[in-house]
Amino acid sequence: MNKTGLVFFKVLIFLALWQAAVMITRVPGYILPSPVAVFSTLVVNIRLILENAFLTFGEAFAGFLIANLISIFLAIFIAFYQKIEDVVMPVAIALKTIPVIALTPILILWFGSGPLSKIIMAMLICFFPALVNVLRGIKSLDKNLLALFRIYQANRVQLIKMLIFPSILPYLFAALKVSSSLAVVGALVGEFIGSNRGLGFLIVSNYYNMNTSFVFAAIMISSIMGISFYYAISFLEKRFVLKSEGMI
Amino acid sequence: MNSIEVLSVSKEYAKGFYALRDLTFSVEEGSFVSIVGPFGCGKTTLLNLLSGITEDYCGTIKIKDKSPVEARKTRKIGYVFQSPTLLPWRSVIENVTLPQEISGTEDKGVRAFELLKMVKLDCFTERRPDELSGGMQQLVSIVRSLALDPDVLLLDEPFSCIDEINRSRFHDELLKIHKQTRKTTLLVTHSLTEAVYLSDRVIILTPNPGRLKKIIDIDLIRGSDTLCFSDEFLGYIKKIRMELSNE
Numbered sequence: 001m002n003k004t005g006l007v008f009f010k011v012l013i014f015l016a017l018w019q020a021a022v023m024i025t026r027v028p029g030y031i032l033p034s035p036v037a038v039f040s041t042l043v044v045n046i047r048l049i050l051e052n053a054f055l056t057f058g059e060a061f062a063g064f065l066i067a068n069l070i071s072i073f074l075a076i077f078i079a080f081y082q083k084i085e086d087v088v089m090p091v092a093i094a095l096k097t098i099p100v101i102a103l104t105p106i107l108i109l110w111f112g113s114g115p116l117s118k119i120i121m122a123m124l125i126c127f128f129p130a131l132v133n134v135l136r137g138i139k140s141l142d143k144n145l146l147a148l149f150r151i152y153q154a155n156r157v158q159l160i161k162m163l164i165f166p167s168i169l170p171y172l173f174a175a176l177k178v179s180s181s182l183a184v185v186g187a188l189v190g191e192f193i194g195s196n197r198g199l200g201f202l203i204v205s206n207y208y209n210m211n212t213s214f215v216f217a218a219i220m221i222s223s224i225m226g227i228s229f230y231y232a233i234s235f236l237e238k239r240f241v242l243k244s245e246g247m248i
Numbered sequence: 249m250n251s252i253e254v255l256s257v258s259k260e261y262a263k264g265f266y267a268l269r270d271l272t273f274s275v276e277e278g279s280f281v282s283i284v285g286p287f288g289c290g291k292t293t294l295l296n297l298l299s300g301i302t303e304d305y306c307g308t309i310k311i312k313d314k315s316p317v318e319a320r321k322t323r324k325i326g327y328v329f330q331s332p333t334l335l336p337w338r339s340v341i342e343n344v345t346l347p348q349e350i351s352g353t354e355d356k357g358v359r360a361f362e363l364l365k366m367v368k369l370d371c372f373t374e375r376r377p378d379e380l381s382g383g384m385q386q387l388v389s390i391v392r393s394l395a396l397d398p399d400v401l402l403l404d405e406p407f408s409c410i411d412e413i414n415r416s417r418f419h420d421e422l423l424k425i426h427k428q429t430r431k432t433t434l435l436v437t438h439s440l441t442e443a444v445y446l447s448d449r450v451i452i453l454t455p456n457p458g459r460l461k462k463i464i465d466i467d468l469i470r471g472s473d474t475l476c477f478s479d480e481f482l483g484y485i486k487k488i489r490m491e492l493s494n495e
Binding site (some may be wrong): 142145147148149150151152153154158162163192230 | 330346350
């Protein structure tokens with residue numbers, strides 16, 4: 001059995017045990033719905049769930065993209081003007097230490113209950129890993145390579161394009177993989193508190209209505225979304241980093 | 249005519265700590281000169297000054313009548329580090345064309361290919377550096393330093409990471425490169441055999457701080473397989489070793 005087949009088999013065993021446990025214990029559906037109930041809810045509401053999932057993913061992706069672009073830009077900027085690090089890093093660490101969920105009401109107050117507050121939530125979560133990792137990548141650049149580019153009179157654009165950016169790719173992708181799933185969490189948390197759309201909203205509103213099978217179906221889709229995002233980044237990493245470095 | 253002029257050069261790192269002190273020597277155009285000396289004699293510092301990487305020092309340095317910084321700015325210096333410093337994501341030929349790309353003088357890899365052909369690496373042009381042996385990577389690094397046709401070639405212990413058995417092959421390749429290009433070459437090395445085998449002249453430095461101890465002209469007829477075992481060759485090694493031990 002290949003790796004995918006083995007994973008599929010394990011999931012199937014888990015679902016069978018879950019179904020059997022629900023049937024034997026006769027636990028009420030609003031406490032623990034059976035997998036069959038979850039799947040039938042998913043099938044019936046697939047359009048509604050997917051529409052909201054796309055919305056959540058859009059917010060998560062936008063936050064992810066903006067935060068990582070800012071982080072890369074900032075890290076490269078710090079590389080050239082190192083004194084800025086003393087200003088930027090304490091702010092970045094402070095942002096990292098504040099639990100994002102605690103900021104949600106304030107963000108909704110400031111940026112409204114629309115997608116913007118969720119995008120900013122996702123941004124806040126994604127910002128730190130990329131900044132720290134890219135900075136680490138820049139700091140571990142081979143000093144001789146930097147001297148070589150200096151001897152050849154490379155300008156800053158050439159230095160970034162030909163040396164810094166390709167060198168930081170492994171560090172950047174490590175951060176992107178971490179923040180890809182975190183971005184989805186950020187958007188979901190934002191939707192929990194102040195939204196009338198998105199997967200987070202569906203989860204909370206159906207929880208209030210005791211529609212637990214719907215909650216499970218929405219959680220399943222959000223989880224699939226996070227996993228797919230992670231593997232999409234891994235795919236890009238293999239294409240642009242591992243292959244180019246001859247690591248696999 | 250001298251390609252490199254070093255006149256009363258001193259380099260102080262911390263107050264009272266001199267890496268080089270009152271160093272004076274010159275390197276004739278087209279010649280191959282080695283600098284030997286124990287640890288702490290400022291060999292790498294000297295190369296950093298000559299290449300214009302380190303800009304603050306006392307004394308005068310001229311690279312073909314230009315200051316090292318001017319020579320660097322006009323891309324007239326070729327530098328080879330102890331490690332190959334190749335970009336792992338670029339192919340061999342892309343690494344060799346890197347200086348041309350930076351200077352905007354690309355010729356679609358024509359010169360790079362010629363240089364690689366000179367060291368018989370033309371069949372590895374599309375390979376990645378990690379597919380080559382350490383010595384071959386260092387040869388790529390040497391030919392890359394020639395890509396912009398520099399006035400001087402500075403080599404900082406380029407073969408120190410290569411085993412003794414293979415090193416002699418790369419010495420011959422380096423001699424071949426020098427014979428064909430006639431670039432003024434300054435080699436920093438710990439290996440006395442390497443210095444005598446490759447150079448027209450050996451400059452011996454003292455440690456802490458680096459001062460000129462002695463300049464020894466090497467007059468050997470190269471090309472013979474048994475050169476390294478000849479009395480003449482061994483005599484030069486003995487002479488340098490004695491100078492180094494008379495601290």
